[in-house]
Amino acid sequence: MPVYTLPELPYDYSALEPYVSGKIMELHHDKHHQAYVNGANQALEQIQEAAETGDVSKSNLLEKNLAFNLAGHKNHSIFWKNMAPADGQEPTGELKAAIEDQFGSFQGFQKYFESMCAGIQGSGWAVLAWDSLGERLITLQMYDHQGNLPVTIFPLVLLDLWEHAYYLEYLNDRASYVKAWWHIVNWEDASKRFDEVRNLNTTLAR
Numbered sequence: 001m002p003v004y005t006l007p008e009l010p011y012d013y014s015a016l017e018p019y020v021s022g023k024i025m026e027l028h029h030d031k032h033h034q035a036y037v038n039g040a041n042q043a044l045e046q047i048q049e050a051a052e053t054g055d056v057s058k059s060n061l062l063e064k065n066l067a068f069n070l071a072g073h074k075n076h077s078i079f080w081k082n083m084a085p086a087d088g089q090e091p092t093g094e095l096k097a098a099i100e101d102q103f104g105s106f107q108g109f110q111k112y113f114e115s116m117c118a119g120i121q122g123s124g125w126a127v128l129a130w131d132s133l134g135e136r137l138i139t140l141q142m143y144d145h146q147g148n149l150p151v152t153i154f155p156l157v158l159l160d161l162w163e164h165a166y167y168l169e170y171l172n173d174r175a176s177y178v179k180a181w182w183h184i185v186n187w188e189d190a191s192k193r194f195d196e197v198r199n200l201n202t203t204l205a206r
Contacts, residue, residue: 004037004070006030007077015085019180021169032164033076036145039069071146075125079158084186091187095156095194102137110182116141117178123162128190129153130197154197156190 009029014022043066050056090106091099103109109128116139117126125142133152142149159181166177 004040004073006034006037007080009080011085016083016184019183024166024168028165029080033073036069036072036076040066040073043069067146068144075145075158076160078155079160081189082157082186083184086184086186088183089187091191093191095187095191098137098194113139114175114178117159117161118175120161125161126159127155128157129155130194132197132200154193156193157185
């Protein structure tokens with residue numbers, strides 16, 4: 001049975017200041033992300049136990065717990081790498097060209113993405129992704145960690161919009177958090193993801 005572990009941050013807690021505080025990063029990574037890792041491992045153990053004992057009365061709950069926690073773990077593992085002390089850089093190369101082709105301009109994409117972030121009801125994520133079925137970039141809102149997620153997409157850039165990601169610093173001003181986040185998007189990481197996923201064999205997705 002695989003055991004999931006908490007990945008280390010690729011930078012110090014305070015590396016993203018002043019846009020995201022070191023205290024937020026410490027709590028977000030060490031407490032919240034660790035809780036999703038623990039929850040995913042516990043769900044796996046309980047599923048194995050249910051299968052071995054034949055007591056499947058809670059299978060529906062166990063599957064929901066696994067999906068929620070494992071998605072939280074995976075999303076955060078990408079999210080940490082999606083950020084870096086870059087201070088306002090923009091995408092380059094083929095990812096930039098794809099964004100401009102899809103959204104008209106990078107500034108047009110930013111405006112649309114910010115509007116999408118503002119429209120998320122409650123907890124969730126905003127995502128720029130590669131759709132392997134349509135072979136194009138798409139944006140989407142992800143409810144909680146896993147809801148409303150098409151199975152054929154590969155996330156390139158994830159933005160955590162749960163309040164624990166920003167409330168200590170921005171309170172309920174989500175819009176200011178999103179605008180600050182643009183300064184620390186790691187477009188180099190996003191470009192690497194873009195180059196990898198768009199060359200995958202997507203025959204099975206059709």
